Amino acid sequence: MKKDYQKLSIKVHKKTRGKLEIVSRIPINNRNDLSIAYTPGVAGPALAIARNKKLAYDLTSTKNGVAIISDGSAVLGLGNIGPEAALPIMEGKAVLFKRFANIDAFPIVLSTQNSDEIVVAVKAIAPTFGGINLEDISAPRCFEIENRLKEELSIPVMHDDQHGTAVVVLAGLINALKVVGKKKEFVSVVINGAGAAGVAITKLLYLYGIHNMVICDSKGIVEKKRQDLTPIKKELIKITNKKNLSGSLTDAIKDADIFIGVSKGNLLKPSDIKTMTRKAIVFAMANPTPEIMPDKAKLGGAVVVASGRSDFPKRRRFSA
Known part of the structure; x- marks a missing residue:
């Protein structure tokens, strides 16, 4: 129980x-x-x-x-x-x-x-x-x-919500990339949540050398054509969305290698994870309810899953 x-x-x-x-x-x-x-x-x-x-x-x-x-x-x-x-x-x-x-x-x-x-x-x-x-x-x-x-x-x-979260995400991602055998220079990342954590994560990953990133907020992909962007989001466009994608989170996550969620719970389904690349990495860190539960992420084909909760197993490594 x-x-x-x-x-x-x-x-x-x-x-x-x-x-x-x-x-x-x-x-x-x-x-x-x-x-x-x-x-x-x-x-x-x-x-x-x-x-x-x-x-x-x-x-x-x-x-x-x-x-x-x-x-x-x-x-x-x-x-x-x-x-x-x-x-x-x-x-x-x-x-x-x-x-x-x-x-x-x-x-x-x-x-x-x-x-x-x-x-x-x-x-x-x-x-x-x-x-x-x-x-x-x-x-x-x-x-x-x-x-x-x-x-x-x-x-x-x-x-802490900015820098503490970003450091932990990067540390986890470095090891996750080793698990799936992918290189930082060639992966695509979707970050859902353009608040304090999402902004800091995006900046730190860029400094680390991950340059193919798309960030989403509650209205979808953060892109140049939007007229509702805050100054912070306008700054993020300079280092994200190089392909000028538009649309929803569902559109953004298609063919992505990595999903990082710092938003709210139950946004994704296993079918969304299936549209990602093989050996997908999913960091669903919304609290207390993740964007997708670990078992559902696994069902969708994720190989490495992380959450922001402490009641899940400390380590999850799924076979590809």
């Missing part, structure tokens, strides 16, 4: 009241410990930092602290669900930071979707942290917000 992870997750979250807690690095077992951790002893590091702000990296948790910032406007494949609903996802990301990198990450959701207000808020809390991780902020605002914060802050700023 297949597990209902959403119901199980609600049960666990209700029991634990979230996923995070604050744990002291300094034990306080007696009056002496308290005098060192707090007053009067704490005045020592406070005054030292007042004389030299850089000492905050040595005397506080700043160096290992990251703020996970979201306005809840583009959460997974759930859409604009707001800051409160985004908090479980931000807590989950903080858990991953701690588990896999031993970084102390703090989820912070903002009750505004105004770009100026977000920039002001992040700048105001920046002294607490050694880095800023932007998460689940909708495009095209996410590009402006990230660029402004990079220019105006002295600490690292990264929009």
